Amino acid sequence: MTNPARFWDRISARYARQPPADEASYARKLAQTRARLQPDWELLEIGCGTGTTAIAHAPHVKRVRAVDFSEKMLAHGRERAAREAVENVVFDCAALDEIDTSRPWDAVLMLSLLHLIPDWRGALDRAWALTRPGGIFVSSTACMATMSLPLRMVLPLLARLGLAPRLSSFSPDELAAAIAARGFEIEERWQPGPRDAVFIIARRPTERVVRES
Ligand SMILES: C[S@@+](CC[C@H](N)C(=O)[O-])C[C@H]1O[C@@H](n2cnc3c(N)ncnc32)[C@H](O)[C@@H]1O
Numbered sequence: 001m002t003n004p005a006r007f008w009d010r011i012s013a014r015y016a017r018q019p020p021a022d023e024a025s026y027a028r029k030l031a032q033t034r035a036r037l038q039p040d041w042e043l044l045e046i047g048c049g050t051g052t053t054a055i056a057h058a059p060h061v062k063r064v065r066a067v068d069f070s071e072k073m074l075a076h077g078r079e080r081a082a083r084e085a086v087e088n089v090v091f092d093c094a095a096l097d098e099i100d101t102s103r104p105w106d107a108v109l110m111l112s113l114l115h116l117i118p119d120w121r122g123a124l125d126r127a128w129a130l131t132r133p134g135g136i137f138v139s140s141t142a143c144m145a146t147m148s149l150p151l152r153m154v155l156p157l158l159a160r161l162g163l164a165p166r167l168s169s170f171s172p173d174e175l176a177a178a179i180a181a182r183g184f185e186i187e188e189r190w191q192p193g194p195r196d197a198v199f200i201i202a203r204r205p206t207e208r209v210v211r212e213s
Pocket residue numbers: 005008046047048049050052053067068069070073094095096097110111112113116117
């Protein structure tokens with residue numbers, strides 16, 4: 001089986017040059033996340049890519065750990081953090097399932113990541129374990145189920161040729177239900193358009209609510 005990190009290594013230089021596809025939506029997602037961050041918080045971003053979001057949030061928290069399994073994506077992030085003199089972001093090379101879940105974080109971010117994870121429900125279990133009670137989990141993810149039919153047909157072919165990553169398929173409702181089923185309370189759910197990525201901010205309650213049947 002091919003190593004999926006290689007795909008991201010290969011496209012890292014192009015990815016680092018590209019601005020977000022929809023600048024206004026990206027700015028809104030940053031602002032909605034930032035409104036919940038606290039200066040003494042420690043933030044974990046998984047699948048940080050070239051570090052754009054980690055660096056953007058860094059001035060608003062104490063520390064950021066930005067994790068990705070592609071060394072080349074991380075190298076761009078490290079370079080940019082050094083160029084912008086951002087000193088509170090640590091870039092670490094690791095896959096999602098290698099991250100130590102015994103250490104909880106104030107905020108856990110998975111942006112443009114869940115659709116890339118074959119066991120995306122398992123990724124949500126990890127998100128739950130990694131978020132401290134009272135902390136937030138933030139996800140923005142493409143939902144294959146709401147993509148246009150041509151895209152849904154072409155993407156698996158491109159993945160087979162190594163020209164696109166393999167994608168998991170779920171709908172925005174399935175995703176929201178799976179996040180809530182872990183125990184998170186969804187505070188924000190926003191999709192700029194019906195085919196766009198769904199953005200969710202969810203809080204891990206300080207106490208788990210036991211619902212009577
Ligand atoms: C679409 S990019 C998103 C990057 C960044 N979060 C953003 O929004 O621009 C997906 C990133 O997730 C990383 N990634 C994919 N699967 C991963 C996994 N299982 N563990 C860690 N990183 C992963 C890839 O290397 C890539 O950098």
